[in-house]
Amino acid sequence: MNTLSYKTPSANSATVDKQWVVIDAAGLTVGRMMSRVASIVRGKHKTNFTPHVDCGDNVIILNAEKISFSGLKMDQKEYVSYSGYPGGQKRVTPKVLMDKNPKKILESALKGMLPKNRLGRALFHNVHIYEGAEHPHEAQKPKTITI
Amino acid sequence: MPRSVNSVASRERRKRIMKQAKGYFGRRKNVWTVAKNAVEKGLTYAYRDRRTKKRNFRALWIQRINAGAREQGMSYSAFMGGVKKSNIELNRKVLADLAMNHPDAFKAVVEQVKSAK
Numbered sequence: 001m002n003t004l005s006y007k008t009p010s011a012n013s014a015t016v017d018k019q020w021v022v023i024d025a026a027g028l029t030v031g032r033m034m035s036r037v038a039s040i041v042r043g044k045h046k047t048n049f050t051p052h053v054d055c056g057d058n059v060i061i062l063n064a065e066k067i068s069f070s071g072l073k074m075d076q077k078e079y080v081s082y083s084g085y086p087g088g089q090k091r092v093t094p095k096v097l098m099d100k101n102p103k104k105i106l107e108s109a110l111k112g113m114l115p116k117n118r119l120g121r122a123l124f125h126n127v128h129i130y131e132g133a134e135h136p137h138e139a140q141k142p143k144t145i146t147i
Numbered sequence: 148m149p150r151s152v153n154s155v156a157s158r159e160r161r162k163r164i165m166k167q168a169k170g171y172f173g174r175r176k177n178v179w180t181v182a183k184n185a186v187e188k189g190l191t192y193a194y195r196d197r198r199t200k201k202r203n204f205r206a207l208w209i210q211r212i213n214a215g216a217r218e219q220g221m222s223y224s225a226f227m228g229g230v231k232k233s234n235i236e237l238n239r240k241v242l243a244d245l246a247m248n249h250p251d252a253f254k255a256v257v258e259q260v261k262s263a264k
Binding site: 008044045 | 211213250
């Protein structure tokens, strides 16, 4: 039986098969959707998953302004940021952020779900979030998937 | 009578350690007192990680089997439970290899597990 390899090979940049997928976020819940996105970007759905390699797919998210939260989170959840200066702590609810920049909501959710290291920061750039139903990645021939 | 000294042996001993410290960062590679500690610590890590390697690979196989099983609409735990029940004596290493390199063979295993239930 020499057809079975008795070593466990890692995926590398030559063997990973990076696809492009589109997700329509309209009406979806932020955390539930982004956990699926994080899993796809990380490559956990592939049988050649390798923890230290960027082996996931590229994800395009449309209609970022039409996402929803469960419960009262839209009014009660707070994103806390600190500028570094005394009295520089800011709190903002999703409702306020939604008017300003809805992409930030999805980005912060995704950042929390990816590994906190160089690979995680690189994977973050494989996700493209857009308001509205248009995206400039037609050349990549992305596949539409539903969550 | 010639005086007998230990310098040859000591130099040999230090050289042996310094050789192992090649490629280390900063002073760890060329200062004796630092390099000695770094090499000793490195050897304890090597000893420990020869053991954790086995766990890490098992975890990786499980992740790959899970990905393969979910493609066929089955969770990892349901799949492995079925594998045990239908007396398929393939271990996780082989199953992960099938999932990655022989998808058809893996699919056949999943079908057999599904039909056994």
